Amino acid sequence: MPLDLALLHARVRTLDPERPTASAVGVQDGRIIVVGDDAEVRAASGPATETVDLGGAAVVPGLIDAHTHPFKGAxxxxxxxxxxxxxxxxxxxxxxxxxxxxxxxxxxxxxxxxxxxxxxxxxxxxxxxxxxxxxxxxxxxxxxxxxxxxxxxxxxxxxxxxxxxxxxxxxxxxxxxxxxxxxxxxxxxxxxAAIPALTGEDRHRLYVAQLRRFAALGITGTHAMDGSLATHDTLRRLEAEGGLRTRVVAPFWITPETPRDAWQVLAGHGDAHGARWRGGVAKFFVDGVIDSGTGWLVEPDTAGDGTLPFWPDPARYREAVGFFAGHGFQCATHACGDRAVREALDAYRATGAVGVPVHPSLRAGDPAPAPGTRVQHRVEHVETIQPEDLPRFAAEGVTASMQTQHMMDLAPDRSDNWSRRLGDDRCDRAFLTRTIRESGALVALGSDWPVVGLDPREGMASARLRRDPADPGRAPYDDQALDGLQALLGYTRDAARAVGEDHRRGTIRPGLDADLTVLAEDPVDTPAADLTAVPVLLTLVAGEVVHRAG
Missing domain, CATH: 3.10.310.70 (Diaminopimelate Epimerase; Chain A, domain 1)
Incomplete structure (x- = not known):
């Protein structure tokens, strides 16, 4: 069958080591069929093929934000x-x-x-x-x-x-x-509870508008970090009505108040999925945040706070992790403070296994995951960490899900509230993106929108600059910068791997889903300070153009 879509005259960065670059991509029935030069893609085209001359624009794997709150944030x-x-x-x-x-x-x-x-x-x-x-x-x-x-x-x-x-x-x-x-x-x-509630239709309109914004920024997938059974119903409606422009992994949020009988109910919905969304993840908060003194620390912060976990009984948190992991759920734990990070790592180790099997919706079909593939549990944020816990991510098979935009406003002289709370020693162990990556651990990058801006160009720039890209006069906070390729990997291949989807997405290779982001310039070669100004020209999800500039 001829191609549905041909992207020509492009600079294609595939992230596939077997063919790292190309000039054209051909798409048919939602999958990448051809990756090569213009002649190869033209040869697979037919009269009905939509041909897009990109005029030298850059094509990269679809950008994936590994940590957002798309519905709560809306x-x-x-x-x-x-x-x-x-x-x-x-x-x-x-x-x-x-x-x-x-x-x-x-x-x-x-x-x-x-x-x-x-x-x-x-x-x-x-x-x-x-x-x-x-x-x-x-x-x-x-x-x-x-x-x-x-x-x-x-x-x-x-x-x-x-x-x-x-x-x-x-x-x-x-x-x-x-x-x-x-x-x-x-x-x-x-x-x-005292604020007048939005109607269901008002909320739905906000969701649709927000997902349209995701697509306009080149985001083809996101890991939504809060959810419930009602979220699954929302996703079903969005998909049925054509409003789901971005793939969504939607965890269940498990709180200290969630009763055990509710665990059983939620466990029965782990396989839930649609064409562009799925569940199968349990999300926990084991602490709060450093700025307000609710982040859980090994030693109190400089104001005497940070000594309490979010779960009053940490043993119950560990029990919940064991329960959901035992039912095949990938576990993701919000942990900003060093004690919280340690508690999450301990809870995962106590399950007795590295991660869980790939979600059922991703096991069937072609391409299938390699036999025995498991999806690692995750720690979200990892804002500061004890030295002895850092090697555990790689050694124990745990993913670090990190958001470098969180530290864009931190002052290099450590005069900001976050840094003052932690003190110099813990600031030296803050947001260790590069060090954790170099230890051999998987590091996925995301924004945490609406905590910070959603734009993945800003996310990649902040990972490279360690400061706000809009503030050229500010010095980097530290020496933990990633290079351009590492930043792109964090938003593509490694973000897909973080949820067991890298056999389907995160790389431009024949047979994989046609999730693609087209930018006016290559985000790897573009100077980090200029990255936020690079236009997003085209966003494709499963071969569908969900955003076209102009």
Whole structure:
């Protein structure tokens, strides 16, 4: 059969060692059929073949973001965008603009608030009360682990003092009265429950719009890091209606409050999948974040925090990991602090096996995984680590899923809140992307959107620069930079391998899925500081053009 699509006059970086470069790619029935020169691809074409002359543009394997929150993020990233606001005055200005857009009686929402903005004043809802004109307001900090509620918001939510939780959450109080700072989800949910809920259709429209944005940025697949049975229903509808423009791996989020009988129910849905989505992953949080003092550390941080796990009973976390791994689920654990990283590694080792079998939806068909292939469990973030634990990733077969954009705003002189909390010694062991990779461990790269920006060009640039690519005057935070090829591998082949899909995706090779990203320039050869300006021209998922520039 003739090709459906022919991409010609391109610079193709295949990441296939047997044929690392080519000038053309031919696609038929969702698969890559031909990788070669223009003449080879033309010879396989027919009258009905769509031919695209790329004029020297670069074709790379479809970009995969190994850590996002596409559905939760679509809901949370509403209201005033506070990302990049460096001063309290700038935060107030943006909130006042948002207040002007909100109807009388409505809530003022915001996201992306930085901790350093409130370092001098402390985190207090009263600081934003005038800017929002006394309206109820709820702001999410940039890491989604802390919220700030205005006095009116606390009043409407009925939050008047300390609250006891089953997990490591806190309504921060002074003299018994809430300051407005809400640490971790259970505390934030007290206020969120008072915010008028979106309708189901409103939420669905936000999901569709967000997945369209993924495609426009060249993202062909993502590992969504929160989910439930309802998420699977959402994915089924998106796929049925043609709105699933990006492949999604959708874990179940297992919390300390998830009862054991619910584990049994979820275990029965491990094989769930569609053409572009699947489950089979269990997601855990064993700590919070360094910035708010909820990251779990071997030794307390400089403010005396960081001594408590997110799961009040770590033994139950280990039991949950053992249960889901025993039912064939790949396990992914959020672990920022060094004690949390150790606990995750210990839990995986206690399962008695390296990883789990490849997901059933990926075992059948051609190409099939190599016999005996197993998918490693994962640790998400790995922001700081004890020296003796670093070699365990490679030795024990655990993937490090890392997000270098998290450290873009860290100050080289370590004056930022994150660095001050950790102190110099632990900062020397921060975000060790290159060292972990050089140890032989698998390192997958992602953004953690909406905690940081979604753009994979920024993600690859930050991995190479160890600073914000938009701030050329800032020095690198450390010496852990990757080179251009390593950064691209982290967003393609290695991200696919992290979920057992590298026999289908992550490389441009005949027989593999036609998931491709076309950029105006090769992301490996482009200087890192210029990468964010390189246009995304075309995005293909299973041979379907899901984004075309212009």
């Amino acid at each position: 809901i949370d990233a509403r209201g005033a965008d506070l990302t990049g606001a460096r001063t309290l005055d700038e935060v107030r200005r943006r909130l006042a603009e948002e207040r002007a857009r909100v109807p009388d009686g409505g809530w003022v929402l915001g996201f992306g608030l930085g901790y350093d903005v409130l370092a001098a004043t402390g985190v207090r809802g009263a600081l934003i009360e005038d800017a929002v004109g006394g309206a109820p307001a709820f702001l999410l900090f940039m890491d989604l682990h802390t919220g700030l509620a205005s006095p009116r918001a606390l009043e409407l939510a009925g939050v008047v003092g300390p609250v006891a939780f089953d997990e490591a959450s806190e309504v921060v109080c002074e003299d018994g009265r809430p300051t407005g700072e809400l640490r971790e989800w259970a505390a934030m949910d007290l206020v969120r």
